[in-house]
Amino acid sequence: MTAELTPAQLIEKHRPTLDQALDAIRSRAYWSPHPEHPKAYGEGGSLSAADGQAAFDALRGARFELDQPGSDGWTATELSPYGLELGIEYPHADVDALLPAMRTGMAAWREAGPEARAAVCLEILARISARTHEFAHAVMHTSGQAFMMAFQAGGPHAQDRGMEAVAYAYEEQTRTPRTADWSKPQGKRDPLELRKEFTAVPRGISLLVGCNTFPTWNGYPGLFASLATGNAVLVKPHPRAVLPLALTVRIAREVLAEAGFDANLVALAAEREGEGIAKVLAQRPEVRIIDYTGSTAFGDWLESHAPQAQVFTEKAGVNTVVIDSTDDYKGMLSNLAFSLSLYSGQMCTTPQNLLIPRDGITTDAGRKTYDEVVTDLAAAVDGLLGDDARANALLGAIVNPQVKERVEAAAGLGEVALASRTITNPDFPGATVRTPVIVKLDGAKPDAEAAYLTEHFGPVSFAVAVDSAADGVDLLRRTVRDRGAMTVGAYTTSPEVESLVEEACLEECAQLSLNLTGGVYVNQTAAFSDFHGSGGNPSANAALCDGAFVASRFRTVEVRKPV
Amino acid sequence: MTAELTPAQLIEKHRPTLDQALDAIRSRAYWSPHPEHPKAYGEGGSLSAADGQAAFDALRGARFELDQPGSDGWTATELSPYGLELGIEYPHADVDALLPAMRTGMAAWREAGPEARAAVCLEILARISARTHEFAHAVMHTSGQAFMMAFQAGGPHAQDRGMEAVAYAYEEQTRTPRTADWSKPQGKRDPLELRKEFTAVPRGISLLVGCNTFPTWNGYPGLFASLATGNAVLVKPHPRAVLPLALTVRIAREVLAEAGFDANLVALAAEREGEGIAKVLAQRPEVRIIDYTGSTAFGDWLESHAPQAQVFTEKAGVNTVVIDSTDDYKGMLSNLAFSLSLYSGQMCTTPQNLLIPRDGITTDAGRKTYDEVVTDLAAAVDGLLGDDARANALLGAIVNPQVKERVEAAAGLGEVALASRTITNPDFPGATVRTPVIVKLDGAKPDAEAAYLTEHFGPVSFAVAVDSAADGVDLLRRTVRDRGAMTVGAYTTSPEVESLVEEACLEECAQLSLNLTGGVYVNQTAAFSDFHGSGGNPSANAALCDGAFVASRFRTVEVRKPV
The missing domain is CATH 3.40.605.10 (Aldehyde Dehydrogenase; Chain A, domain 1)
Structure with a gap:
């Protein structure tokens, strides 16, 4: 030939290019040879x-x-x-x-x-x-x-x-x-070669x-x-x-x-x-x-x-976000809203369980009760997806009937904080488009466990009320150990809580994103820098x-x- | 604490020391910080x-x-x-x-x-x-x-x-x-950091x-x-x-x-x-x-x-040596004799099957028939172990009764070219000491396969007659693929046969030692330089x-x- x-x-x-890639995986600084913008091609x-x-x-x-x-x-x-x-x-x-x-x-x-x-x-x-x-x-x-x-x-x-x-x-x-020359000294005799x-x-x-x-x-x-x-x-x-x-x-x-x-x-x-x-x-x-x-x-x-x-x-895994406190309440809400909405939550990295202390959280906008946090998050998702064109561009389509069934069934699992809406895609009328559903669950009630300790792949999230941030970290540990997680997120201004969450992730082997409020989302990782999955919990072996x-x-x- | x-x-x-070890695993040159001689200690x-x-x-x-x-x-x-x-x-x-x-x-x-x-x-x-x-x-x-x-x-x-x-x-x-700073450009906007x-x-x-x-x-x-x-x-x-x-x-x-x-x-x-x-x-x-x-x-x-x-x-594995030709017949025999005798063949790396063309091999000492090679190897082992003190120092003791039983049973598997002898250890009269047994088998006879395609851990070797060096390489391939091998050896002066053996080892994933006639033995590997096992055949997964x-x-x- x-x-x-x-x-x-x-x-x-x-x-x-190979040398640059080798540098990048060693430094783990930002690098990519592949442009992200469609206009860069042609x-x-x-x-x-x-x-x-x-x-x-x-x-x-x-x-x-x-x-x-x-x-x-x-x-x-x-x-x-x-x-x-x-x-x-x-x-x-x-x-x-x-x-x-x-x-x-x-x-x-x-x-x-x-x-x-x-x-x-x-x-x-x-x-x-x-x-x-x-x-x-x-x-x-x-x-x-x-x-x-x-x-x-x-x-x-x-x-x-x-x-x-x-x-x-x-x-x-x-x-x-590729080759090596090996010479072992033998005292007064010739070396072995x-x-x-x-x-x-x-x-x-x-x-x-x-x-x-x-x-x-x-x-x-x-x-x-x-x-x-x-x-x-x-x-x-x-x-x-x-x-x-x-x-x-x-x-x-x-x-x-x-x-x-x-x-x-x-x-x-x-x-x-x-x-x-x-x-x-x-x-x-x-x-x-x-x-x-x-x-x-x-x-x-x-x-x-x-x-x-x-x-x-x-x-599969049950991705979890611990919400303890924040100095950017609005940023947190809009960041989470985007994470829940992107590709209708059909990413292996989309958060499912949002653990929120039942007595509320401290924020830069004052103390917020559990109900307020959930309501505000629902409003943030609604706001993000209020315009149908923007919603379609963000949500995409539901990939299969099972996801659609899960979205519909989620409403029966608890109190619905945000109902899933159907959106029409004018370019593709045959597309099934659904906005995320958020359901409230009480982490202290054993009968809620079956819901939040199972992966509901798709735009289904649970606002799980926990007794405290520490209680949330305990639940996080249990979730990662028993069900696995591709991603963990946490919002906290407390060094103590940050340490607790970090220690839980180090011990249970989960990748942690802290206090994301801008244009980086818990469900996205960048090649050459971020590890996708840890390989050390049940969600992935690599x-x-x-x-x-x-x-x-x-x-x-x-x-x-x-x- | x-x-x-x-x-x-x-x-x-x-x-x-760590740095030297890191250098050694990269260069794979000879290195050791641990002296081999007993007198170096004290x-x-x-x-x-x-x-x-x-x-x-x-x-x-x-x-x-x-x-x-x-x-x-x-x-x-x-x-x-x-x-x-x-x-x-x-x-x-x-x-x-x-x-x-x-x-x-x-x-x-x-x-x-x-x-x-x-x-x-x-x-x-x-x-x-x-x-x-x-x-x-x-x-x-x-x-x-x-x-x-x-x-x-x-x-x-x-x-x-x-x-x-x-x-x-x-x-x-x-x-x-341990840490990395990641900054992703965003066009005219601030980078994500x-x-x-x-x-x-x-x-x-x-x-x-x-x-x-x-x-x-x-x-x-x-x-x-x-x-x-x-x-x-x-x-x-x-x-x-x-x-x-x-x-x-x-x-x-x-x-x-x-x-x-x-x-x-x-x-x-x-x-x-x-x-x-x-x-x-x-x-x-x-x-x-x-x-x-x-x-x-x-x-x-x-x-x-x-x-x-x-x-x-x-x-377990069935370690094999292909004997095609040599320009140092005496060196080959003494090297093999040592390999078969060391620690009574109770190494996972000891050769078991010696594949010898039935029409003989070319050597620096003239053409040698299959029978001559086997007889000369038996004589080399006998010579090496002729002195009881030296034999004891080389053979050690049989580790358990199963090995002793295998040595005794080997004589029933074919024509005995070298019978196992019992040696007394004057320092430890309770030791069970046995010299190696070499049994002749015909590789073309299907009923011999059960013997040579099974590991007989201990001082048991088979001189397997094969139709040609190429036939031997075919048997080598089959042995490694089906039974695994920690080591493969070969003696040849022919570049063609060398290539055949090498290709077989590369494809079946076995570590190959070629033409060892001096003080390096097929059953020994040196840390920092040699790989012990390949992890790619049934004898080991690592x-x-x-x-x-x-x-x-x-x-x-x-x-x-x-x-």
């Missing part, structure tokens, strides 16, 4: 807004050709949460033919070494980045995210997380030198089990971490969110082939309706790594039923991204011989 | 040979006091393979009292940070090192290793592996800075399940990796090899207390005869990390029955020592707040 792009050319092109080879829209439209109602081996028909399982007809058919894989084909190119991919693999991965990301406008529509019409969020979270932020994984993978593989060669070798085939809500953002870290460490990657998208990952696979295959590697190092396993192929794939002996985002039930199943594989999971996320995706083989 | 040694003092004392506070012997003798026939909470009686389960009466009683732990007590000091240990923890670990190792002569007797009379091997492998080499783990742990925890604090937090209690043959060498990496990453460590020794780890625990507790930390961060769980306490401990929710060396059956059980824990295992061995023993918790 003649390479159109040599690995050396790709290294020359991408090494400066020049230098990237698709403009109009071109991205046209590219997306051209995909609809057609077969998505991938030219991968072992296809035995076509499958179409997507339904846009906006009601848009997608009608895209994907090749359905015969895994008995596909898996062996994926192994064919692994030796050459391993031989290429960590730097060439990183450069190929960065080229894939660069081409994805150039098509961010196209991806934005693909993410929007599979996840139900509003356009701007689909653009940013599904585009540059996802690409950042992918690049972060590449940087970690590169660093981890190069901690051991060996020449040692160290090679990072892959585990095997890595399986990515994608999710419906963040197909690229949650998918890229595992995909790129595994590819950069020499593994082949089989992408099994969520049946309702195939397109963003199918586009990704197609681009990856193009780049691999152009660089002289086997395109089958990355392949798609789109499934038929109700096929449940993830379970089958997860137990194949060729599959040695699994990345998964989704329900706790299936994540727990994977963790205990695929012993041949390294399993990285992100599951964090994005750290050494542990990449270190076990490869092994180091040593060959030693006398000099 | 007043610290007799402040963490700052310990850091000042040990930081230069000055500067370390025990001389006589003092070490006296210290060991003083332990015999007495209670081993540990002053740890939750003890409910005493237990004595050791039997020296040399027949020496030990009679040492250890406190038996009530784990329901001990486990909670072990958690008490964890917050302070976490707060101390990675550098102080590393310094405390190095102080523990330094005190162990000073008592190497005492440990040598303890290892000898529990494992059955001959004195010199017990001294070196149980002393400096084990201490090296422990220090290597400390270095990896320190490096991994400090890849993320956050102050972030990152803390390495422990998983919980780490369980070390020790082994009979290398209590310190195989135990120290997990013990020190977990302690250095902030966890408490519960040491559950093999019931026949308690003393080396009990001494270790006692020293660790002393150092922790002197440095102002809770001694209960390290504790001993000696069990009663037949109690099988490892299973119970492994499933306790407090136990979040497990290190294990031993049988495949229990290792596999741990990997799938302790989902709450990170499980690191070293299990390697000593790499990033993956430490990275998941802690998690990073982030606290972020507006500037």
Whole structure:
């Protein structure tokens, strides 16, 4: 095979970016090579807004050709949460033919070494980045995210997380030198001398089990971490969110082939309706790594039923905010209102339980009772979403009927402080749009526990009355320990309460955001700086991204011989 | 508590050594701070040979006091393979009292940070090192290793592996800075600014399940990796090899207390005869990390029955040497003879299957038939062990009756090329000493497979006739894939065969030693330079020592707040 792009050319092109990424993960200062603003695209080879829209439209109602081996028909399982007809058919894989084909190119991919693999991965990301406008529509019409969020979270932020994984993978593989000369003194005799060669070798085939809500953002870290460490990657998208990952696979295959590697190092396993192929794939002996985002039930199943594989999971959790006191009451309310509303609360990081002392809190606007805080927060959400156009742009669409059912059922769990409203999306009349519901619960009543100690994924929050801030911290601890949490927030002006919350998060292993009142939200993390999840509580067994996320995706083989 | 040694003092004392260890794991050049020669000890506070012997003798026939909470009686389960009466009683732990007590000091240990923890670990190792002569007797009379091997492998080499783990742990925890200032530009508006604090937090209690043959060498990496990453460590020794780890625990507790930390961060769980306490401990929710060396059956059980824990295992494998050709026939034979004899083949790294082409091999001494190679190897072993004193010094003692039974049964598996002999140890008439047995098997006969594809732990080797070197490499691949291997060796002067073997080891993930004919043996690895095991084949799920061995023993918790 003649390479159109040599690995050396790709290294020359991408090494400066890789070095910046390596600096960023060490300093954890702000950095991103991927612009967030839609207007930044359209020049230098990237698709403009109009071109991205046209590219997306051209995909609809057609077969998505991938030219991968072992296809035995076509499958179409997507339904846009906006009601848009997608009608895209994907090749359905015969895994008995596909898996062996994926192994064919692994030796050459391993031989290429960590730097060439990183450069190929960065080229894939660069081409994805150039098509961010196209991806934005693909993410929007599979996840139900509003356009701007689909653009940013599904585009540059996802690409950042992918690049972060590449940087970690590169660093981890190069901690051991390629060769070493070893000379052990033997007193008066000649020293013992060996020449040692160290090679990072892959585990095997890595399986990515994608999710419906963040197909690229949650998918890229595992995909790129595994590819950069020499593994082949089989992408099994969520049946309702195939397109963003199918586009990704197609681009990856193009780049691999152009660089002289086997395109089958990355392949798609789109499934038929109700096929449940993830379970089958997860137990194949060729599959040695699994990345998964989704329900706790299936994540727990994977963790205990695929012993041949390294399993990285992100599951459900009960995210909690402790509200003790604030010197910016308005800022706190508007910050929380935004966090609860963004993408209709359908983020794994959206707060669910707001723990508020029943005797109220101290603020810069005076003492506020529990009822006042809840009422003011409800008003803040109402204000934020008062204009339908703005509400649609923030809420997006409800991703599936189960979320809608949970919103409707929430009203029956306690006193409703803020009722969920239905909003019409004039551009997409078929979209199901709901504003958040806030329900009051008493933390001291045992029968309320079943509600607030369960994840209600979607725009459902509980204002839980607690006896005191300290009592709230106890509940926070119990919640994180028993149910897990991707995020914890706290508002306090008291150093004592701050210490209590911090100690709880350190001991129960949860990521904490303190006193956010401006433009940073508890549910958002920035690649290269923030860890997404801790990997140390039941909501996830891994964090994005750290050494542990990449270190076990490869092994180091040593060959030693006398000099 | 007043610290007799402040963490700052310990850091000042040990930081230069830590830096050297960090350099060594990066360069993988030869380095060790622990002298191998017994005569290097006895000055500067370390025990001389006589003092070490006296210290060991003083332990015999007495209670081993540990002053740890939750003890409910005493237990004595050791039997020296040399027949020496030990009679040492250890406190038996009530784990329901001990486990909670072990958690008490964890917050302070976490707060101390990675550098102080590393310094405390190095102080523990330094005190162990000073008592190497005492440990040598303890290892000898529990494992059955001959004195010199017990001294070196149980002393400096084990201490090296422990220090290597400390270095990896320190490096991994400090890849993320303690704090970071994050400032994200917002066009014309003020940037978003956050102050972030990152803390390495422990998983919980780490369980070390020790082994009979290398209590310190195989135990120290997990013990020190977990302690250095902030966890408490519960040491559950093999019931026949308690003393080396009990001494270790006692020293660790002393150092922790002197440095102002809770001694209960390290504790001993000696069990009663037949109690099988490892299973119970492994499933306790407090136990979040497990290190294990031993049988495949229990290792596999741990990997799938302790989902709450990170499980690191070293299990059984079938180590293989491919013999194709050599330009130093004599060197090859003597090197292999030593490898088969050392500690009666009771190393997880001892070769078992020697794959030899049935039409012979090319050597500097002319063409040698399969039969000649086997006969010459048998003669080399005989020559090496011809003198009883030398044989005893090399073989040590058979560790348990099962090994003796396997040696005796081996003669029934095929044509015996070298029969095992019984040797008397004049110093310890109770010792069971056996020379290696070498059995000829035909690799083409399916009924021989059951023998050579099973691990026969002990001084049992098979000279397996194969059709060609390529056929041997195929068998090597199959062996590693299905049974695992801690080590692979090969002798060849052919670049083609060398490539075949290398490719097999890279693809099946096994550590390869090529053409060893001098003073380095396939069954020995050096800390800071060689990886012990690969973690990528069925013989072990982890390697000593790499990033993956430490990275998941802690998690990073982030606290972020507006500037």
